[in-house]
Amino acid sequence: MPTNSPRAVFVTRESDYELLLARHATREQARFFLETRGQRIETLEDRDRQLHDALKQARLAVPDDWRQAHVRRPDLDRFLFGPEDVIVPVGQDGLVANVAKYLASQPVLGVNPSPDLYDGILVRVPVRRLADLLRAAAAEQAPIERRTMVEARLDTGERLLALNEVFVGHRSHQSARYSIEVGGGHEDHSSSGLIVASGTGATGWARSIMESMGTHLPLAPEERAVAYFVREPFPSIATGTSLRAGKLAGEPIEITSRMNDGGVIFADGMEQDFLVFDWGRRVSVAPAAHALQLVTG
Numbered sequence: 001m002p003t004n005s006p007r008a009v010f011v012t013r014e015s016d017y018e019l020l021l022a023r024h025a026t027r028e029q030a031r032f033f034l035e036t037r038g039q040r041i042e043t044l045e046d047r048d049r050q051l052h053d054a055l056k057q058a059r060l061a062v063p064d065d066w067r068q069a070h071v072r073r074p075d076l077d078r079f080l081f082g083p084e085d086v087i088v089p090v091g092q093d094g095l096v097a098n099v100a101k102y103l104a105s106q107p108v109l110g111v112n113p114s115p116d117l118y119d120g121i122l123v124r125v126p127v128r129r130l131a132d133l134l135r136a137a138a139a140e141q142a143p144i145e146r147r148t149m150v151e152a153r154l155d156t157g158e159r160l161l162a163l164n165e166v167f168v169g170h171r172s173h174q175s176a177r178y179s180i181e182v183g184g185g186h187e188d189h190s191s192s193g194l195i196v197a198s199g200t201g202a203t204g205w206a207r208s209i210m211e212s213m214g215t216h217l218p219l220a221p222e223e224r225a226v227a228y229f230v231r232e233p234f235p236s237i238a239t240g241t242s243l244r245a246g247k248l249a250g251e252p253i254e255i256t257s258r259m260n261d262g263g264v265i266f267a268d269g270m271e272q273d274f275l276v277f278d279w280g281r282r283v284s285v286a287p288a289a290h291a292l293q294l295v296t297g
Contacts, residue, residue: 006138008062011089013073017048054113055090061130096122097268100292101161107137109295125297143296147221148198151288162267164201169193170262177258190239192231196285225249252286
């Protein structure tokens, strides 16, 4: 059991306004850039203000005897999370996926600063309920969804975790060559890569792939299973297309690279955080051993 007092760790990413200022140096230059294209900087300023107001209110909801920390998305891979932490992403749903792979069993309470902009599938805790839910989460009494995650493990021992999906393919999204083994079957592929998605990810990228394929694989967020989808497999003398999609519960999918250069594996759309997947490397992808502990609010 943790001996330290609980710590609320707030997670945010740069707003569009902050990113625009970083690119153009001053507000006036950013305003000029947008206005010459028929856009208004005030819209981005309002969104930025909403984010910081929500963060301020959320931090005020933390019990007085708790500790606090604030980490930005680019710094997540360098931040040390503790077992006594309660994680509070303030932003869009994707921010929960960004932080999930760095956690063990810490509870996550997502706060939506702009309900008119973000769907709130994963960030669903109202600020007015945050104080009560923080205490309940620290006492392991909060309502929890245990959302299945995806794990990709290379034969080198390296691994990646994802809340939505793992992508295996070429870094330029050009033709990826590999072989797969799943369900007793084996096939060589040339495709636009493949993804392995959780039930959470089945509502995003995987959903668009299923619609384009005209197929449907039911997958619940808490179901201990994942599904794989091959993107645009190309039939030839050396490559097949029969192993295009399937559900994985009791066994992984094994993928061996046939790419001399440019093969990558990345998680949840974070292309800059990748594992090299060049010729001969082998990766096993399956449901992860632990799940995201999402407080439902």
